[in-house]
Amino acid sequence: MMKQGIATITMNPALDLTGQLSSVQLGEVNCIREASLRPAGKGVNVSCVLADMKVPVAATGILGDENAQAFNTLCANRTIQDEFLVAPGSTRINVKISADQVTEFNFPGLEFNQSVISQLESTIERLLPDFSLWVMAGSLPACLPRDYYFKLISHLNAHGKKVLFDSSGVPFAEGIKAKPWLIKPNASELSDWAGLTLESPESQMKVARELIQDGITHVVISNGAQGVLWVTATECWQAQPPKVEVISTVGAGDTLVAGIAYGLMKQETPEQILRRATALSACAVTQVGVGVKDYQQVEQISHLIQIKQHI
Numbered sequence: 001m002m003k004q005g006i007a008t009i010t011m012n013p014a015l016d017l018t019g020q021l022s023s024v025q026l027g028e029v030n031c032i033r034e035a036s037l038r039p040a041g042k043g044v045n046v047s048c049v050l051a052d053m054k055v056p057v058a059a060t061g062i063l064g065d066e067n068a069q070a071f072n073t074l075c076a077n078r079t080i081q082d083e084f085l086v087a088p089g090s091t092r093i094n095v096k097i098s099a100d101q102v103t104e105f106n107f108p109g110l111e112f113n114q115s116v117i118s119q120l121e122s123t124i125e126r127l128l129p130d131f132s133l134w135v136m137a138g139s140l141p142a143c144l145p146r147d148y149y150f151k152l153i154s155h156l157n158a159h160g161k162k163v164l165f166d167s168s169g170v171p172f173a174e175g176i177k178a179k180p181w182l183i184k185p186n187a188s189e190l191s192d193w194a195g196l197t198l199e200s201p202e203s204q205m206k207v208a209r210e211l212i213q214d215g216i217t218h219v220v221i222s223n224g225a226q227g228v229l230w231v232t233a234t235e236c237w238q239a240q241p242p243k244v245e246v247i248s249t250v251g252a253g254d255t256l257v258a259g260i261a262y263g264l265m266k267q268e269t270p271e272q273i274l275r276r277a278t279a280l281s282a283c284a285v286t287q288v289g290v291g292v293k294d295y296q297q298v299e300q301i302s303h304l305i306q307i308k309q310h311i
């Protein structure tokens, strides 16, 4: 029987090695004040937030067998259905340095062969009857063809599934050709794709409407501290978070995706969905690592989100 839950696919998971210091001196020795190493990657992060919100969630993707344990433990601790496959080698480590701003180093990822790709595809096949909402997020490791998301999204679409897709660069450009149900580029990823500088809500809305005409249902554009613009064929909503203390912006986009997925799954109104999702992502930047740490803080911030509907 179909579960009321969400499945996530992370083709390129990562351990995030996060360090904090007051300022980075390029070309010098920089001593890190606080450090942490956590299992992450876009779909993994989305899964953590959803699991914290008590959504049944299954997470799949391909890990390196040398450091898969951290992900397996995360799934066990957060009650995430662990559907990860392993291939020989090490899952990549991405480095995130928080100083006056965050500098991120995202590494290319694991190399694996066709046999593990076939295992992943069989896993997806097995999960298909259980989940109607699928989140596919992040980069693609170099061993996969650049249009691999096109293939996966087309397959899920053919089975009547709703795909929430968040990627960048060529994998994003190729993936959206399959018309996922929802996409969540940030403003700069959308600008890169369009070959334009999309700074104003009006210019973003125009490009979003073109994508919608082409067959995508929801275009959610995230804009850092400036919030979110959500466009459908008939509506356009904008959310502005309040000013918050920023500790790390890593995982803010993934938290937003989780919040939107949650509200859509619960069939809430666009305003309810956007208010909570924006609050969740604003709270995410006040902490290191993803997850809902303080529900009261989310509730308080949700009342401070300014929502506007464009007519």
Ligand SMILES: Nc1ncnc2c1ncn2[C@@H]1O[C@H](COP(=O)(O)OP(=O)(O)O)[C@@H](O)[C@H]1O
Residues within 6 Å of the ligand: 185, 186, 187, 221, 222, 223, 224, 225, 226, 227, 228, 241, 242, 243, 244, 246, 249, 251, 252, 253, 254, 256, 277, 278, 281, 282, 283, 285
């Ligand atoms: N400085 C900030 N203050 C409040 N909310 C923020 C801040 N930065 C990000 N957010 C929230 O997180 C969402 C995603 O952040 P963004 O940086 O646009 O995504 P991505 O991580 O995908 O690049 C934003 O739309 C916003 O709601």
Ligand SMILES: O=P(O)(O)OC[C@H]1O[C@](O)(COP(=O)(O)O)[C@@H](O)[C@@H]1O
Residues within 6 Å of the ligand: 012, 014, 015, 016, 040, 041, 042, 043, 045, 094, 106, 107, 137, 138, 139, 140, 168, 249, 250, 251, 252, 253, 254, 255
């Ligand atoms: O798959 P990519 O695009 O290389 O990104 C992976 C990185 O993005 C993150 O998922 C964070 O993403 P967001 O800041 O966009 O939410 C990190 O945990 C991870 O290191």
